[in-house]
Amino acid sequence: MITNNSILSNPVPLTRAEPASGTQAQALPQPGAKIDSTDVEFTGTGGEYFRIWIVNLLLIIVTFGIYLPWAKVRKLKYFYNNTHLDGHALDFHGEPKKMLRGTLIAGVLFAIYNAASNFSAVAGLIALAVLMAIAPLLFRAAMRFRLANTSWRGMRMRFTAEGVKGVYGVFLPPIIVLFVFGLILGLSGSLAKNPTAGFRVFGLAMGVGFLLILGTLPYFFWRLKQYQHNHYAWGPLKAELRSPMIDTYSVFFLTYLWVVLTALFFIPVMWSLMPSLPQASGKALQFLWILPLFFVFLIVLNILPRAYITAQMQNLLWSRTGNRYFRFKSELGVAAFIGLQFKNYFLIAITFGLYWPFAVINTLRMRLQAISLKTRIPLDKLTDAARARENDAAGDMAADIFGFDVGM
Amino acid sequence: MTAMSANGASPQQAKAFALSLFDGRSSQARPVLLQIDEHSAQILCRQTGQNLLKIPLQKLHKQMRLPEGYAKGARIIELTQRAPLDWQNAQLHAAPQDREAFDAWVRTNIPAQANASASLVARAQQSWRGVAVAFALLLASLVGLYLYGLPVAARGITALVPWSADEAIGRNALEQIDGRWMKPSKLSLADQTRIRERFLAGVKKQYPKDTPPNPARIPPIRNRPQRLRPARRHHGDDG
Numbered sequence: 001m002i003t004n005n006s007i008l009s010n011p012v013p014l015t016r017a018e019p020a021s022g023t024q025a026q027a028l029p030q031p032g033a034k035i036d037s038t039d040v041e042f043t044g045t046g047g048e049y050f051r052i053w054i055v056n057l058l059l060i061i062v063t064f065g066i067y068l069p070w071a072k073v074r075k076l077k078y079f080y081n082n083t084h085l086d087g088h089a090l091d092f093h094g095e096p097k098k099m100l101r102g103t104l105i106a107g108v109l110f111a112i113y114n115a116a117s118n119f120s121a122v123a124g125l126i127a128l129a130v131l132m133a134i135a136p137l138l139f140r141a142a143m144r145f146r147l148a149n150t151s152w153r154g155m156r157m158r159f160t161a162e163g164v165k166g167v168y169g170v171f172l173p174p175i176i177v178l179f180v181f182g183l184i185l186g187l188s189g190s191l192a193k194n195p196t197a198g199f200r201v202f203g204l205a206m207g208v209g210f211l212l213i214l215g216t217l218p219y220f221f222w223r224l225k226q227y228q229h230n231h232y233a234w235g236p237l238k239a240e241l242r243s244p245m246i247d248t249y250s251v252f253f254l255t256y257l258w259v260v261l262t263a264l265f266f267i268p269v270m271w272s273l274m275p276s277l278p279q280a281s282g283k284a285l286q287f288l289w290i291l292p293l294f295f296v297f298l299i300v301l302n303i304l305p306r307a308y309i310t311a312q313m314q315n316l317l318w319s320r321t322g323n324r325y326f327r328f329k330s331e332l333g334v335a336a337f338i339g340l341q342f343k344n345y346f347l348i349a350i351t352f353g354l355y356w357p358f359a360v361i362n363t364l365r366m367r368l369q370a371i372s373l374k375t376r377i378p379l380d381k382l383t384d385a386a387r388a389r390e391n392d393a394a395g396d397m398a399a400d401i402f403g404f405d406v407g408m
Numbered sequence: 409m410t411a412m413s414a415n416g417a418s419p420q421q422a423k424a425f426a427l428s429l430f431d432g433r434s435s436q437a438r439p440v441l442l443q444i445d446e447h448s449a450q451i452l453c454r455q456t457g458q459n460l461l462k463i464p465l466q467k468l469h470k471q472m473r474l475p476e477g478y479a480k481g482a483r484i485i486e487l488t489q490r491a492p493l494d495w496q497n498a499q500l501h502a503a504p505q506d507r508e509a510f511d512a513w514v515r516t517n518i519p520a521q522a523n524a525s526a527s528l529v530a531r532a533q534q535s536w537r538g539v540a541v542a543f544a545l546l547l548a549s550l551v552g553l554y555l556y557g558l559p560v561a562a563r564g565i566t567a568l569v570p571w572s573a574d575e576a577i578g579r580n581a582l583e584q585i586d587g588r589w590m591k592p593s594k595l596s597l598a599d600q601t602r603i604r605e606r607f608l609a610g611v612k613k614q615y616p617k618d619t620p621p622n623p624a625r626i627p628p629i630r631n632r633p634q635r636l637r638p639a640r641r642h643h644g645d646d647g
């Protein structure tokens with residue numbers, strides 16, 4: 001993509017024009033004793049994003065999805081250009097035309113998977129296995145692409161993970177646990193001849209498998225976050241995540257506790273409603289009472305634990321990311337964040353989804369403005385020795401479509 | 409740290425605008441001027457006046473990407489991968505306080521084709537009227553897809569799926585329904601016959617002239633599209 005024809009119209013190459021201030025290949029200065037703190041500022045508004053969102057939706061639909069990468073670039077550019085740190089905004093540089101390939105690849109993969117699972121269960125399973133086998137590669141490609149196309153103060157970020165060992169080390173164990181879970185379920189179902197005993201064995205296997213997944217999930221999540229946060233880099237600064245596994249476990253178990261508490265609150269209430277209704281009014285009326293309550297239960301179950309874990313994990317992970325030169329701090333109010341999510345979902349429901357972009361912006365604003373950056377060196381005179389490499393744009397869209405959250 | 413406001417009181421008249429240059433290799437800003445004349449855009453060093461880069465106007469849209477200009481978003485001009493070798497990934501930042509002046513300056517000085525904020529999509533996104541039109545079109549296209557796109561897609565897919573697969577899926581589904589959910593009827597033979605006859609009478613009423621499709625006489629493949637076309641609309645026929 002390099003065109004040299006314009007070199008004639010370029011009187012002085014930039015490198016030579018640079019003042020000889022000795023900034024080339026400089027080592028990092030000694031970190032000073034004084035710590036500067038600067039807050040992240042987010043200036044996006046719901047109204048503005050609503051307009052972008054509507055136009056994006058229209059164009060995605062009338063182009064049958066071809067517009068997806070353009071929509072994504074416009075959205076990310078809007079988010080990034082409104083995220084200011086120390087007076088300078090982030091910017092996103094992905095080129096939609098290059099990202100289109102990823103959209104098409106993901107579309108083809110989806111079509112193959114759909115066709116295979118329609119054809120037979122075995123074919124569907126094989127397609128799923130293939131998808132799972134390439135998912136880690138897609139994830140890594142997406143991380144690299146996203147970081148390489150994100151800049152602050154003109155310098156691109158990098159995702160420094162090399163090779164495929166690391167990413168498979170992160171993704172294979174949970175895949176194996178899921179596989180073992182499925183195997184136990186399948187075996188326990190087919191082993192028992194007696195239906196009642198079979199059901200009991202099946203239930204037992206289900207319970208054990210479920211506990212296995214709940215117990216290992218924090219570990220896998222922690223490994224994934226280690227993999228991500230240890231490979232973020234900007235210029236000469238490489239991030240490190242220094243958070244012991246036990247902290248992630250405690251956040252997850254508190255989240256599980258919230259699920260249990262929600263159930264403990266709602267289930268007795270629903271139970272107590274059942275016999276209190278007059279027998280004569282029939283079953284229909286009982287459902288009339290219990291059904292809305294059940295929906296509220298599901299909604300609370302869907303919002304509360306998720307909001308809780310999002311806020312707690314953000315505070316935990318971003319307050320432990322940095323090195324001796326710089327460090328982030330995240331002070332997101334957990335109760336405020338949970339309250340915001342309830343408000344968001346309520347307004348989304350009563351506006352038939354039109355509140356969605358406002359909810360996205362509100363959430364982003366609260367999450368981003370909770371973050372501050374502490375530095376012990378000036379950030380305005382750093383040079384990038386290892387330039388960010390332009391990475392495969394295909395992975396980004398493909399991973400996006402398969403629902404990976406590359407969010408940072 | 410930001411660009412000085414060398415940007416005059418009247419941005420429409422000033423041919424040059426003060427910006428901060430980031431070269432992509434360091435986080436250090438350099439004060440520069442972006443200057444536009446009839447033939448080219450130039451980046452000038454604000455301290456020495458040295459001409460750092462000159463881009464002919466007709467190449468501007470390929471080498472520079474202008475910001476779309478949201479209310480409080482940063483105004484960052486990107487130099488693209490097609491910019492001269494040393495300039496790829498370089499950026500020009502306007503100071504936050506210069507936002508409005510920058511937008512006005514871009515509107516008057518940068519040719520429309522190089523200006524991202526002048527594109528139709530960007531303009532639609534900037535105005536509530538454009539968004540209202542987009543919203544109406546969105547609803548219309550959703551309704552249109554449901555009314556016309558879905559049947560066309562269904563017909564297209566049935567035409568593409570091989571006959572054997574179609575038949576296999578149908579047979580499979582029927583077998584599953586028969587095997588899993590259906591049990592032999594416990595009604596007396598008389599009751600069964602009565603119900604069957606009532607059903608057949610209903611079918612006759614629906615197809616007064618034509619006989620209903622008989623599974624024993626499936627037409628040959630070449631007649632298939634005709635068979636697959638939904639029956640002419642009967643009221644209360646389906647949900």
